[in-house]
Amino acid sequence: MADDPTPVQTPVQADTPEARRYNRIRRWLDIADFVVGFVFLVVLLVTGWSSALRDVAIRFGSQVYGLQLFVYLALLLAISKALGLGLEYYGFRLERRYKLSNQRFPSWAWDEAKGFLVGLVLGSIVVELLYYTIREWPQHWWMLAWALFMGLFILLAQLAPVMLFPIFYKFEPLDNEDLRRRLVVLSERAGMRVRGVYRWKLSEKSKKANAALTGLGATRRIILADTLLDNYSAEEIEAVLAHELGHQVHRHILKSIFVQAAVTFVGFWAANWALHFAIDRHLFDFDGLHDFANLPLLALVSVVLSFLLMPALNAYSRYNERQADRYAFESISSIEPFISSMNKLAEQNLAERLPSKWVEWFFHSHPSIAKRLAAANEWEKMQGASPQA
Numbered sequence: 001m002a003d004d005p006t007p008v009q010t011p012v013q014a015d016t017p018e019a020r021r022y023n024r025i026r027r028w029l030d031i032a033d034f035v036v037g038f039v040f041l042v043v044l045l046v047t048g049w050s051s052a053l054r055d056v057a058i059r060f061g062s063q064v065y066g067l068q069l070f071v072y073l074a075l076l077l078a079i080s081k082a083l084g085l086g087l088e089y090y091g092f093r094l095e096r097r098y099k100l101s102n103q104r105f106p107s108w109a110w111d112e113a114k115g116f117l118v119g120l121v122l123g124s125i126v127v128e129l130l131y132y133t134i135r136e137w138p139q140h141w142w143m144l145a146w147a148l149f150m151g152l153f154i155l156l157a158q159l160a161p162v163m164l165f166p167i168f169y170k171f172e173p174l175d176n177e178d179l180r181r182r183l184v185v186l187s188e189r190a191g192m193r194v195r196g197v198y199r200w201k202l203s204e205k206s207k208k209a210n211a212a213l214t215g216l217g218a219t220r221r222i223i224l225a226d227t228l229l230d231n232y233s234a235e236e237i238e239a240v241l242a243h244e245l246g247h248q249v250h251r252h253i254l255k256s257i258f259v260q261a262a263v264t265f266v267g268f269w270a271a272n273w274a275l276h277f278a279i280d281r282h283l284f285d286f287d288g289l290h291d292f293a294n295l296p297l298l299a300l301v302s303v304v305l306s307f308l309l310m311p312a313l314n315a316y317s318r319y320n321e322r323q324a325d326r327y328a329f330e331s332i333s334s335i336e337p338f339i340s341s342m343n344k345l346a347e348q349n350l351a352e353r354l355p356s357k358w359v360e361w362f363f364h365s366h367p368s369i370a371k372r373l374a375a376a377n378e379w380e381k382m383q384g385a386s387p388q389a
């Protein structure tokens with residue numbers, strides 16, 4: 001980059017046209033998915049179809065509000081799934097076309113079905129709680145709903161590794177005792193008590209490599225994709241884990257929960273404001289706060305807010321990622337495995353090493369590979385320059 005004052009030590013490998021094309025298509029898919037969702041919500045409200053759906057739900061809900069609400073949500077999610085299915089199928093074909101996955105159609109379709117059911121269950125819990133607070137405390141519902149939502153969010157983060165992930169992937173305890181011990185030592189140095197290291201059978205669904213520290217409290221565990229375990233050296237896997245531990249050391253999870261809490265607080269406040277605005281002006285024919293035909297309006301507030309905050313939240317995330325990288329540099333014995341693991345990951349996942357500036361600014365939660373490598377090289381240079389004890 002022309003305005004970068006510190007020249008990169010090792011020249012960054014240029015992105016292949018294939019990687020550029022793949023990432024461009026992925027991005028357009030994400031944008032299309034967002035637009036379809038946004039337009040769907042607006043159409044539901046403006047045409048009055050939301051109220052029509054509510055009438056259908058009331059007919060099938062046999063006088064029970066909770067059941068009517070469930071029927072309405074199920075209809076809404078089913079229609080939205082049908083609308084988005086074409087794009088998702090295209091995404092599935094795309095991964096195969098670029099040889100990033102060898103998942104078969106039946107397995108993909110089964111994942112889609114499971115994903116829909118999981119979404120319906122989680123969505124029902126959220127929506128039932130939401131309208132319960134609206135009916136019981138119409139004045140202050142949004143603050144209570146916010147508190148409940150955050151409680152649910154933390155509970156879900158805790159339960160996800162043991163209840164949600166196994167619905168889609170198989171996990172087994174890591175059988176490589178030597179590697180397990182190395183990773184446990186590295187974790188303990190970061191002050192983390194490891195509750196388990198798992199082999200994540202990602203290869204059935206994707207050829208991309210991945211690793212993560214997941215869960216909270218008792219479910220906190222290291223998961224390493226088999227696609228990583230089978231192709232990376234122990235030192236490279238240590239480098240990848242060291243980055244994850246950097247998040248732990250810098251308390252990024254706790255901080256992210258606070259950020260999430262602040263964002264959703266604003267979100268619920270805005271949702272309440274939008275509901276009152278619509279009801280006072282007799283927009284969209286709502287029958288009051290408790291009328292669940294207004295659900296698309298609540299969803300719309302959340303969609304618009306997420307969209308507006310995306311660059312800021314991504315910038316915050318990139319800042320955290322840089323911090324985690326720095327922790328990794330400091331805690332591994334040599335920078336080489338970090339650099340080679342980054343290069344391998346970029347190649348294996350067909351990542352863009354150097355995306356355009358605005359793409360990185362808006363879409364990316366991680367700094368580009370080129371920047372991460374430059375930071376690693378820079379860090380090593382500084383080490384060399386400072387007198388060693």
Ligand SMILES: [Zn+2]
Nearest residue numbers: 243247321324
């Ligand atoms: Zn990270």
